[in-house]
Amino acid sequence: MGQLDGYRKVGTGQNVFEAEPVEGPLKWLETPQDVIDFVNGDDVEETIVLSRGGTTTFMAPALSSGALGLITLQGGPQSHLGIVSREFGIPCVMSVAFTEGVELPTGETVPADGSIVRLESTTTPNADVYVKEG
Amino acid sequence: MGEAEDAAAAFQPFLEQYLAEVPGGAAGDRKIRERITTPFMDITAEDVRLDSLTDEQIDGWQQYAAWNLWELIANRSTEGESGLIPRQEYETCAFVQHWSVYPRIMRTITEAIGVDGVIELGRTAHREVGTKLNVTRNWATPMVAMLGRGIVAKLGLEEPGARREDLEEVIKFARRLQFGTWGEGCGFVSGRGFVSPALDADVLARLAVDLDPLADPDVRKAFRRFNGATELFGFLLHYDNRAAMCDTGPYPQEDGGFIIVRDHILHERAYEWGACAEGLPYAVTEILSFKPGTDPLEVTINDISTTFTKPADYLKHLDAVAVYARDEQETPMEGLRRLGPDEQLAIAKQCSTTMLSLYQTIADKDRDQKIKDGVQVYAYEMIMPIAQRAGVWDDVKPQVDELSELTLQAWPTLCGGGAAEVLPPVFLLGEGFPLLSKVSS
Structure with missing residues (x-):
């Protein structure tokens, strides 16, 4: 888990399963309506989504619609979301503690929406999350 | 580090090992057994039919169950918040409802079909697929009631030594289902090498x-x-x-x-x-x-x-x-x-x-309705498949549907922020299983 040229490491989390790295714009999902709007929009399959909890049901439409990758701020690989992301084969890194980004009203730090994020999900138990520079 | 980070760091050893001492997996199964003087999680053809249990037998089963629950939950203890369903709230309220009504329903089922009938229900996992009468229920049906007992004790709504006869009923019922599935030996999958080859x-x-x-x-x-x-x-x-x-x-x-x-x-x-x-x-x-x-x-x-x-x-x-x-x-x-x-x-x-x-x-549902729905699902799921097959579901359903006095008492605390505080000690620190040897009735 070293450095990548052109990217900045912004966090590490628990990786659900070993998968090829994925890279795409990030979208923070706070509410069920955010999730519904997201799956009704464009670019679902090119987008990495980020949620607070590690529960399956909140992210269910994103899983079903084939989001490119999942990041959570809470939860572990044996949580419901971990189990189901594995079934769909969607890379999922959980309980990521971000070191930089924007601060949410609830106090958590996350990369800004639209940042190009890379899940280096090739390793378990942990995997790094990068933001593309520039 | 901030206060939250300090607390998380202090709790970490309790996620890594049960009570920061007993690991998970097969090694943990071996180690917890060394601590249990009456290993009542192991079942024989004779003791599965016992009408009454000793305190030592009840506590032996509870000691193993407490580790088993930790083993299962620790890796996902921080599953965290769902933006859709208030899961911790409905789960904890349902546990109290389970403890309120399940022992009585277990008695009704046993009276209806006999001890052999309950064992036969446990055998369903040998012969059928596509059914809820399965290994999960062997575990969950007793466990949810036990957790309710732990929660009401934690909230001070009931003395942990109260209703010993109900505690006994839950364990007897669980062991009969487990025996039906596995025969003699440990009734828990965790004590059988973490494999579950139930089908004939x-x-x-x-x-x-x-x-x-x-x-x-x-x-x-x-x-x-x-x-x-x-x-x-x-x-x-x-x-x-x-x-x-x-x-x-x-x-x-x-x-x-x-x-x-x-x-x-x-x-x-x-x-x-x-x-x-x-x-x-x-x-x-x-x-x-x-x-x-x-x-x-x-x-x-x-x-x-x-x-x-x-x-x-x-x-x-x-x-x-x-x-x-x-x-x-x-x-x-x-x-x-x-x-x-x-x-x-x-x-x-x-x-x-x-x-x-x-x-x-x-x-589109409001929070309160989601919690009520969740309580209904949880309260139904761990007993309905068994009661249906025993032919008593229509009779006992009203007991499940009507929230007990105990559940109503616990509801405001659990739905008002208390669930997140109650769950970690009950799930992870063995506090869901007050031992009879350590409580007064």
């Missing part, structure tokens, strides 16, 4: 004929989609719990490979929102065949019938499958229907479409 060989052999190979990448992709869509829909239909899924196995095969048998329940009519699943079979069952390979999988199944592997992406190693539908809950095993690729595709599509509409339906 002749039943598996009938299901595992003419398996469909997955060599074609498109066929593999379509099956993966079917598996994911049906599992996800089952989760949502059951308000984010595993009541809809059950894996058994691994079943070793002559060629060195193995089979996992997986159920996903898709159409539960007990719930008002279950009508959305009209047209879907009651359950689908997947026969998942893995060939021996150069990169062998290490497979474990836990007490709530979930498969974990190393490496984790086990579906990459899947070699062939067969998929069946149990169209109605009452469909006999002989009536199971093989599903071809076209029907699998249609079911996956319906699950995905219906999941989106159900998601919107749930999102």
Whole structure:
């Protein structure tokens, strides 16, 4: 888990399963309506989504619609979301503690929406999350 | 570090080992056994029929159950918040309801069908797939009631030594179901090497004929989609719990490979929102065949019938499958229907479409209604399949439906922020299982 040229490491989390790295714009999902709007929009399959909890049901439409990758701020690989992301084969890194980004009203730090994020999900138990520079 | 980080760091050893002393897995099973003087989690043909239990037997079972629960939960203890369903709130309220009514219902069931009848219900896992009367219930039915006991003690609503006879009933009932499934020996999957090969060989052999190979990448992709869509829909239909899924196995095969048998329940009519699943079979069952390979999988199944592997992406190693539908809950095993690729595709599509509409339906409900729905699901799921088969569900359902005085007392605290505080000590620190030797009645 070293450095990548052109990217900045912004966090590490628990990786659900070993998968090829994925890279795409990030979208923070706070509410069920955010999730519904997201799956009704464009670019679902090119987008990495980020949620607070590690529960399956909140992210269910994103899983079903084939989001490119999942990041959570809470939860572990044996949580419901971990189990189901594995079934769909969607890379999922959980309980990521971000070191930089924007601060949410609830106090958590996350990369800004639209940042190009890379899940280096090739390793378990942990995997790094990068933001593309520039 | 801030206060929250300090607290998290202090708690970390308790996530890594039970009471920061006993590990998980097979090593933990061995170590916890060294601490239990009366290993009542182990069952014999004689003691499964006991009418009354000693304090030592009850405490021995509880000591093992406390470690077992930690083992199961620790890795997902920080599952965290759901933006859709207030899961911790409904879960904790339901536990109290379980403790309030399950012991009485267990007595009713035993009176109706006898001890042998309860053992026979536990045998269902040998002969049937696509049923909720499975290994998960062996574990969950007693465990949820025990957790309710722990929560009401934690909240000071009941003395932990109170209702000893109900505690005894729960353990007797659990052991009879477990004995029906496994016979003599440990009643918990964690004490059986974390494998759960419940099906009889002749039943598996009938299901595992003419398996469909997955060599074609498109066929593999379509099956993966079917598996994911049906599992996800089952989760949502059951308000984010595993009541809809059950894996058994691994079943070793002559060629060195193995089979996992997986159920996903898709159409539960007990719930008002279950009508959305009209047209879907009651359950689908997947026969998942893995060939021996150069990169062998290490497979474990836990007490709530979930498969974990190393490496984790086990579906990459899947070699062939067969998929069946149990169209109605009452469909006999002989009536199971093989599903071809076209029907699998249609079911996956319906699950995905219906999941989106159900998601919107749930999102539109207010928080209180979501908690009530969740309590109903949890309160039904761990006893309904057993009571239905025993022929007493219609009689006992009103007891499950009507929230007990104890549940109503606990509700404001648990739904007002208390659930998140109560769950960690109850789930992870053994406080869900007050030992009789340490409490006064």
